[in-house]
Amino acid sequence: MAKIQNGKKVLIRIENLKQYFPLKKKSIFAEQLYVRANDDVSLDIYEGETLGLVGESGCGKSTLGRTLLQLYNQTDGRTIYYGRELDEIAPQYVVKTLKNLEKIREKYKEAKKVEEEARKAYEKAAEGEEKYKAINKLRAAEKVSKDYFLDMVQLIGGFYLAEDLKPVADILLKEHNAAIKVRRIKNKIQDYQLKLDNKVAKLRDKGNSEKEIEEKVKTLKEKIAEQKAALKEAEKKLEEILATIEKMLDPYRDHPDFERLESYRDKGIDLAKLTVDEMRIVRKDLQLIFQDPYSSLNPKMTVGQIISEGLFAHKMFSPNDPKLQDYVLDVMDKCGLQNYFVHRYPHQFSGGQRQRIGIARSVALKPKFIVCDEAVSALDVSIQSQILNLLQDLKEQEKLTYLFISHDLSVIKHISDRVAVMYLGNVVELAETEELYQRPMHPYTEALLMAIPTTDIDVDKKEVYVLEGDIPSPIRPPAGCKFHTRCRYATEICKNVPPKLEEASPGHFVACHHKLNQ
Numbered sequence: 001m002a003k004i005q006n007g008k009k010v011l012i013r014i015e016n017l018k019q020y021f022p023l024k025k026k027s028i029f030a031e032q033l034y035v036r037a038n039d040d041v042s043l044d045i046y047e048g049e050t051l052g053l054v055g056e057s058g059c060g061k062s063t064l065g066r067t068l069l070q071l072y073n074q075t076d077g078r079t080i081y082y083g084r085e086l087d088e089i090a091p092q093y094v095v096k097t098l099k100n101l102e103k104i105r106e107k108y109k110e111a112k113k114v115e116e117e118a119r120k121a122y123e124k125a126a127e128g129e130e131k132y133k134a135i136n137k138l139r140a141a142e143k144v145s146k147d148y149f150l151d152m153v154q155l156i157g158g159f160y161l162a163e164d165l166k167p168v169a170d171i172l173l174k175e176h177n178a179a180i181k182v183r184r185i186k187n188k189i190q191d192y193q194l195k196l197d198n199k200v201a202k203l204r205d206k207g208n209s210e211k212e213i214e215e216k217v218k219t220l221k222e223k224i225a226e227q228k229a230a231l232k233e234a235e236k237k238l239e240e241i242l243a244t245i246e247k248m249l250d251p252y253r254d255h256p257d258f259e260r261l262e263s264y265r266d267k268g269i270d271l272a273k274l275t276v277d278e279m280r281i282v283r284k285d286l287q288l289i290f291q292d293p294y295s296s297l298n299p300k301m302t303v304g305q306i307i308s309e310g311l312f313a314h315k316m317f318s319p320n321d322p323k324l325q326d327y328v329l330d331v332m333d334k335c336g337l338q339n340y341f342v343h344r345y346p347h348q349f350s351g352g353q354r355q356r357i358g359i360a361r362s363v364a365l366k367p368k369f370i371v372c373d374e375a376v377s378a379l380d381v382s383i384q385s386q387i388l389n390l391l392q393d394l395k396e397q398e399k400l401t402y403l404f405i406s407h408d409l410s411v412i413k414h415i416s417d418r419v420a421v422m423y424l425g426n427v428v429e430l431a432e433t434e435e436l437y438q439r440p441m442h443p444y445t446e447a448l449l450m451a452i453p454t455t456d457i458d459v460d461k462k463e464v465y466v467l468e469g470d471i472p473s474p475i476r477p478p479a480g481c482k483f484h485t486r487c488r489y490a491t492e493i494c495k496n497v498p499p500k501l502e503e504a505s506p507g508h509f510v511a512c513h514h515k516l517n518q
Ligand SMILES: Nc1ncnc2c1ncn2[C@@H]1O[C@H](COP(=O)(O)OP(=O)(O)OP(=O)(O)O)[C@@H](O)[C@H]1O
Pocket: 021, 035, 036, 037, 055, 056, 057, 058, 059, 060, 061, 062, 063, 064, 407, 474
């Protein structure tokens, strides 16, 4: 069940993502401090797009890329992945939520009351400091209730209206168990198939005839056939349960809230809640390309070995598979690497070629999403454009989605469909590329764009606004809008209330109390 937003398929939805790194305490009595590298980030990444992520050094771009790939333990928030169905993974967190449905609904109702009180207090509060305090309290209360609500309705949707949640939990747990069964059988088939391919290749190498081979792999083939029959049965059972769930929803369909609640029910996977083993299954879909490919390529491995390593780890090929070599050479060809490079070592390549090896290693796994973290920053300008073109071509051919991280606004403009601007751990503006560059609404974006060197002779007629001062510390960021200390439009509210990321015009999101170019 794909998630559709603004007519586009969402591949990854990030909600209130936080990534804090604890600092070492000077003494046991000292306050625990954190580097707030990502502080409440929410955005959607659409299937097939390149989302550019730009901002000054240290604003948290790499941390966001890595956190959403779950290379760090996400401190808070959701990272929902729609590239696979929940049933395919059948994660443990689902069981935990379903077993506690009633408790979560109670907690949600309590949190909603607190939120209502906070809202009343805000409405009554006197203008000025009291109002600022009240709005911050209200925001915090809204977040707590939203968290409980989403935990629940993402799994149960319209069933929220059921008085008794016990039968709901029972049938959804049944679905979960049936899905686990399907997954286990599929894994077994994959394992047997790899064993079979391996054995056939070995027997052929030893000079066995086709008839002899057939005889020697008979048992394995029987096992595969057995599992395939079991899979059919298990899939049928799962479908029956899904049909029952749809029927059980019938009594609630006429309720005015039903559609709204159902719209939250989806089969997205919350990556932040997966166990290490569950994450391993999804890991193949989500890849990372680094700035410095050399440090990420094992110097003792040849290009062929580097590309094959992941293929074995994700059971896409067995080492003796005769199709492996052709597959590796084909991936290399797609990435502009000559086939005689296959036996060479990383130190024998230039920076651009090394980056191609890093790309080939990721693309070989047939991923759906790649974080390109400053992927061309270390390269010469002429090589940069070659690598950018390669990434564009691969995106089309392999139907990839990119999060493209760079501090270079020209590179971001060239490659991105949409651009997110980050400042001190927050996304402050997000829009389609043309729109963002033509009509920046956030003063920070405006300042970044003005800082791009230009050869335009009219430029001196334009007012040039230089961003002054250093980026503040992410350990104790400024209160209110974090940019207020460097913003020429800042007023009292900016010092006290963090602005929300709001859709100021269709598809153009901005977090600012004094939006520009509206
Ligand atoms: N593993 C870590 N432990 C502690 N602090 C970290 C860690 N990783 C990043 N940080 C801090 O988090 C903040 C954001 O860093 P991050 O690397 O994400 O920024 P960036 O925008 O990618 O910058 P750059 O372009 O320079 O890499 C910085 O203050 C950094 O020092």
